[in-house]
Amino acid sequence: MEENKNYSAENNTPSGDDKKLDAFEKMSRYDPLKKNEADIERESYLKNKSEKEGDIKIKSPFILWLDNFFYHYKWHTIIALFLVVAILLMCLQTCSKTVYDAHIMYAGGKNLRNLAEGESEMAYQPLYSAAQRFVSDYDGNGERNLSMLDIYLPSDEEITAADKNGASINYTLLKENDELFRQNMLYGDYYICLISKALFDEWTKTESTNPFAKITDYLPSDAKIAATQGDEGYLLASEYGVYLSSTPTAKNPGFNQLPDDTVIVFRKYIKTSGLGNNKKGEGYYKNAEATLKLLLENKAYS
Secondary structure (H helix, E strand, O other): OOOOOOEOOOOOOEOHHHHHHHHHHHHHHHOHHHHHHHHHHHHHHHHHHHHHOOOOOOOOHHHHHHHHHHHHOHHHHHHHHHHHHHHHHHHHHHHHOOOOOEEEEEEEOOOOOOOOOOOOOOOHHHHHHHHHOOOOOOOOOOOOOEEEEEEEOOOHHHHHHHHHOOOOOOHHHHHHHHHHHHHHHHOOOOOEEEEOHHHHHHHOOOOOOOOEOOHHHOOOOOOOEOOOOOOOOEOEEEOOEEEHHHOHHHHOOOHHHOOOOOEEEEEOOOOOOOOOOHHHHHHHHHHHHHHHHHHHHOOOOO
16 A cells, blocks of 8 residues: 655646655665665655745664664564564563462362361361371472362262251362363373272273372381271271371371362373373482381471
């Protein structure tokens, strides 16, 4: 689209000033050898024109150069500035994002963010604080950051009992929670999991659906295995899980508010195929193993 022209009222033709400017522009555009000469003549013409019309004089060479530069590279400059701003915003978002040293997930019939009968505080915060003691500063940034995911997912028996007692049940929320839990069982960073016995039984029915590593590989070397509930030692749900209530960790705040049937499990590490950084993932998994061992022994990281 052509630039707006100044037209004379008599013959509706471009004024003499615009004809001169068009001449300078055509000389600069179609004759590269005369580009510099055209630019100089254009600047001189505009300067003389400004002085004649009484405009403020601009004597600074830098301002004249800037005006000439923007005239020829306006869109290049705008696009470059846009890219610089976009890159700066992405960098700020990346720098402000929290990097977690460990991830722990709870899923079961206990709603950690609701105050249960007989409790003085919700279980989430004390559980988070107690679990954070086992986390190491894996990335070396001076902070021990824990991501704890809690999923309210009662068993069918618990839902039936709640329904009989007249409790309000949000089935849409339970369906969403079930999908979230299944996603995190198949992939993600939540390797250390505290789950209900009902969920444990569902996922360990067959070897093909079992996502857990053998928990017996992470128990203390001198661990005593209990035969039944109430006996001294670690009570196993199977070789893939141990009851939280039988571990010394169960006495900690938050942990002692979880149901007695809560089982500690550890998801297997699955290497990605052509996706992500496997070396980094393996290092993170080893750190999760170290965190699990401390949790099972109730030993704070030091």
